[in-house]
Amino acid sequence: LAKTTQPISMDSYEGQEVNITCSHNNIATNDYITWYQQFPSQGPRFIIQGYKTKVTNEVASLFIPADRKSSTLSLPRVSLSDTAVYYCLVGSPGGYQKVTFGTGTKLQVIP
Amino acid sequence: NAGVTQTPKFQVLKTGQSMTLQCAQDMNHNSMYWYRQDPGMGLRLIYYSASEGTTDKGEVPNGYNVSRLNKREFSLRLESAAPSQTSVYFCASIRGTPRFNEQFFGPGTRLTVL
Numbered sequence: 001l002a003k004t005t006q007p008i009s010m011d012s013y014e015g016q017e018v019n020i021t022c023s024h025n026n027i028a029t030n031d032y033i034t035w036y037q038q039f040p041s042q043g044p045r046f047i048i049q050g051y052k053t054k055v056t057n058e059v060a061s062l063f064i065p066a067d068r069k070s071s072t073l074s075l076p077r078v079s080l081s082d083t084a085v086y087y088c089l090v091g092s093p094g095g096y097q098k099v100t101f102g103t104g105t106k107l108q109v110i111p
Numbered sequence: 112n113a114g115v116t117q118t119p120k121f122q123v124l125k126t127g128q129s130m131t132l133q134c135a136q137d138m139n140h141n142s143m144y145w146y147r148q149d150p151g152m153g154l155r156l157i158y159y160s161a162s163e164g165t166t167d168k169g170e171v172p173n174g175y176n177v178s179r180l181n182k183r184e185f186s187l188r189l190e191s192a193a194p195s196q197t198s199v200y201f202c203a204s205i206r207g208t209p210r211f212n213e214q215f216f217g218p219g220t221r222l223t224v225l
Binding site: 032034036041042043044045046049051087091092093099100101102103104 | 115146151152153154155156170201203207208209210211212213214215216217218219
């Protein structure tokens with residue numbers, strides 16, 4: 001299993017762009033990178049997934065450099081409702097994989 | 112379409128009591144997982160099931176048993192609860208393709224063992 005390392009916490013003001021970086025030095029060739037968001041007292045929710053370069057959806061962008069040893073989740077113009085814990089996961093695609101969530105990055109958005 | 116449902120939402124047990132946490136999904140997924148989340152911590156995988164009738168241990172299986180009797184349901188049993196099992200338990204159902212994987216989580220069961 002690829003180990004991931006993220007900052008424990010980050011603060012940002014409303015309206016700013018937030019970038020959360022995840023380090024995964026031992027990522028395997030078949031592994032994808034996935035980010036989840038978790039609000040207090042709720043289960044995590046899928047945000048975005050990618051393999052290389054850049055992936056964008058309606059809520060976030062994911063940047064993955066050529067060596068794939070790290071990735072950056074970018075949240076444009078955050079609001080108070082983006083205050084949550086963000087988890088980076090690395091694992092192979094398909095419906096069957098062991099994954100490790102780690103402790104995640106607690107993002108606090110300040111008014 | 113309810114997604115992933117879990118029962119009960121809350122439970123208080125005394126040390127040594129047993130109980131079963133229920134999880135069901137209506138998305139026709141093959142794989143399902145059970146996690147626990149202790150305060151301020153990430154999720155740790157207890158058991159997973161790749162398909163109906165198959166189960167395997169995750170990171171922290173001791174003290175738990177699971178059952179996947181059909182495609183919809185995946186239950187987690189505590190045979191003799193201990194205070195160390197006080198946690199929030201999440202069930203997840205996985206939508207997976209050869210190039211994609213997404214976990215759908217239930218609302219969780221908050222378990223306290225006295």
